Amino acid sequence: MIWSLCCASSGLLVAGRVWAGELAGVTVTPHQVQPTLKYRRPHEGTMGARVQLFVRGPAQEPRLAGESPREWLDRREWTWQDISLQPAIPAGALGVWSFNGQDQRWGVGRSFPLQAEGLPEVPVTLAEPQCWITAVTFLASQGTRPDRLLVHVVNHAGDRLALKSLQLWLPRSGESSHTFWPGPRHDLETVVPAGEPGYIDLQVAPLPLGYAVLELRTDRETLWAQVRVRPEAFDISGGWIFDSKTPWKGDRPGQSPFLDILAHLHVNTAHYEKAGGYSDDPDLVKRYPLKRFHRLWPLEEWDTEEWLPTIHAVEFLGEPQYGGGRPVPPQEVLEKLLPYRPSRLATTVTHSEERIWRFYAGLSDYPHFDAYRVVAPAADAWRQYNRWGGRQISWGAPLETIGDLCRSLRELNRPAPTAVWSQGPHHDWGGGFFGGGRKRRSPTPDELRAQAQHALASRITSLYWFNLSPRSLAMFPDLWEPMTLVGREIQMLEPFYLTGAATHFERRPDSQGAPDWELSVISAPSGAVLFALDTAYTADPSENVFRFGEPRPARFQFPLPDWLRHPKRVVRVDAGGVHPVEWKPVAEGVEVDDQASRDRMYLVVQDERELAGVEARRQQALAREAEYPLNREAFEGVVTSGRRE
Incomplete structure (x- = not known):
């Protein structure tokens, strides 16, 4: 067919007929999987794509490749679509028709005709985006x-x-x-x-x-x-903190040793809607303000000027990719979230299995995942990782796969922000994970920090610790300080995380080809955060924990975007402050020489006043920690008292 297109004053002229509506644009987000992740079953099918058609009205009742959207969904060639749920697009307005292809039939390189009332028939090609x-x-x-x-x-x-x-x-x-x-x-x-x-x-x-x-x-x-x-903020959640089986409130009105610990850890969010003993206590709410994410229904109660500043996001679907053993179809997830579309509340969905989560891409406003790398249930097959010199382990997976999961979720859902449940202390992990001799039922301080750092290096914009209930914190007090330092560093670097984007990732093996470092760059208008994350750790065969070596000489090269290639300063940053480091400019970025292990963060700035801002935010974080001191004795006295507040 030969297409003849030209503009007419009242619409689009196609083959002698004037059409008022038009297909204004197409956005294709190709599906992808992470080859580094190992599963008991292979990835399902071939790679499709998430497709958005931007249509100027008037237009309605579309058909794609001769079929209605509902028919493609019923034939399981699409995993979800919202086209049949959209109103007609009036003249002068724009609508977005979205669907998620199941496999290569709706993947990159394919094409189909689009027909709709008000539109000419248009050929649509799903081109690889450049x-x-x-x-x-x-x-x-x-x-x-x-x-x-x-x-x-x-x-x-x-x-x-x-x-x-x-x-x-x-x-x-x-x-x-x-x-x-x-x-x-x-x-x-x-x-x-x-x-x-x-x-x-x-x-x-x-x-x-x-x-x-x-x-x-x-x-x-x-x-x-x-x-x-939605106004972006880097929130840190403690998860399901109000454990109904463990007392937490204490005897002093308006104070709680448990909530003091959470505030000290820079936790400002929790998974709750209304928590008895907290939500109904104005003094506690004032001293320990906590954003919430939960069902937040009915909407008319929560979508108000009073409550909006206290809301992180809507979350009530559990883990639909697991679904208690029966995965919830993506279309069902979409339809459960539909009532929130007209509201001012952002939605979030917990993704849990990278092998299939491309089928759920694009369903929520602020997607996140949960996956933990030691002594916890997992979707991937830990014994299949060839990472430990031929040894198979069942108590842990490579810590750096957290970064792989984050990058996968980010790219499948772009340009939406993403978050992550990061592994903290939890009192209830166990069972078969100790068959290999691991006694510790939560991450070590190094394992906890490494997982959080791999997530941060991917450019998340919120982090949820799983799970800071009173019982969990009481069982693993050695994790309080590592979480405090992570929270302090997030406060210090928050403007760069929020205004930036991930611009570089690189696996850097050693001279023998073994894992050594992973390098990442988050670039913002005023500077860049550079991450060097140590992947040369080992699996200790006696205690069955991951161990990092002593600091070793390291030279890192970080590519920078065009606007940051002539920085004024490069410094090392951690919870202790801003530190000088040996660096020099190179052709497309900077080179840093250091003695390093575990992780290093560097900050590139064009204006040295940015460093004063980093230190000011560090001082604010320290002031918060001083205001809410850790009182282990008082906390443990409440937890073990047997009271039920």
Whole structure:
């Protein structure tokens, strides 16, 4: 078929007929799996893609390759779709028709005709993207309505990419949350070099919370993204902290030794909706404010100006990929989240099995996963990792696979932010994991920190410790200090995590090809956080724990994006402060010489005033720790008292 397309004053002229609607753009997010992860069963099927069709109205009742969206879902060629759940797109508005292909039939390189009432028949090709929006962050200088927008772009093409303008499409108040109308447009003069990342950093009028579409026009193509507008903050959760079987409150009104510990650990969030003894105690809530994530239903109770600042996200579906032994189909997950779409509350889903979680990509606003690398249930097959000199172990998996899981979830759900449940102390892991002789039922301090650092290096924007119940904390007090240091460092570097994007990852083996270091870069407008994570640890055959060696000479080269290639300073950063380090500029980044083991974080800045900000935030973290001191004796007295508050 020969297509004849041209513009007409009242619409699109195709083969002599004027059509009012049009397919404005297509975003393809290819499926992927991590080859480093080992499973008892292979990955299912071939690689499909998550597809978003951005359509200008009027348009309705689409058919793709001659079939309705519901028919493709019923035939199990798609894992989920929201097209049949969308209202008709009116003239002048924009709609987004989304689906997730099951396998290669709907993967990169395939094409299909799109038909809909109001549209001409259009051939759609699912091309491998060369440029895309990789991260979108909204920040609020005050209140809950964001007034700063950061958009990070990847240009994998062979030519430079000139960013011309950014148009926001927003829903109208009182109308469908997924019918978008033209909003503010910002002209740009940004050039992204070939093969490089780039970013846009805009001050905007306060934006309403809800969904939006970004239309980023360039000199080659238009990039599109549908996003949830929510003010980003790096929250640290303690999980299900209110253990009903263990007393936690204590005798002193308005104070709790248990909540003192959580505050000292920089925990500001928990998995609860209303917790008796806490939520109904104004003095405790004032002294220990905790954001919540839970079902948060009915909406009219929680979607209010009063409660919005106290909400992290909606989460109530458990682990749908496990589902208690019966996985919950992705479409069912989508339909359970649908009532929250018109609200101002972001949704999150717990992913648990990388082998199949591509089928659930794109379902929630703020996806996260739980996977732990020692003495815990796991979806991957730990004895299949050829990592320990031919020895098979059942009590642990490579700690660095946390990073693999984070990168997988991030890329499948881009440009949405992601979070992670990170392994902390837990009183209830055991069973068959001790068949290999491991006695410790939670991570060691080094194992805990390593898992958190691999997640942070991937650029998560919240971390949830599993699980800081009173019993868990009482059983493993040697983990309090490592969690405190991780929390302090997050506070110190939070602006770089939130405004940045992951721009580099590299596995660096030693001269014999064995694991040695992993290097990662998170690049923000004002600087970059560089991670060197030690992968030369060993599995101790006597105590069955992972052990790191003594510091060794190390030379690291970190590629930096174009705007950071001439830094003023490079420093080492940890919970103890900012430290000088030997460094020099190299062709596309910086080189650092150090004595290192376990992990190192370095900070690259263009303006040395950024370092003063890092130290100021460290002092704020230390002040919080002093305000909420660790009182082990008082805490253990409450836990063992037998009271039921």
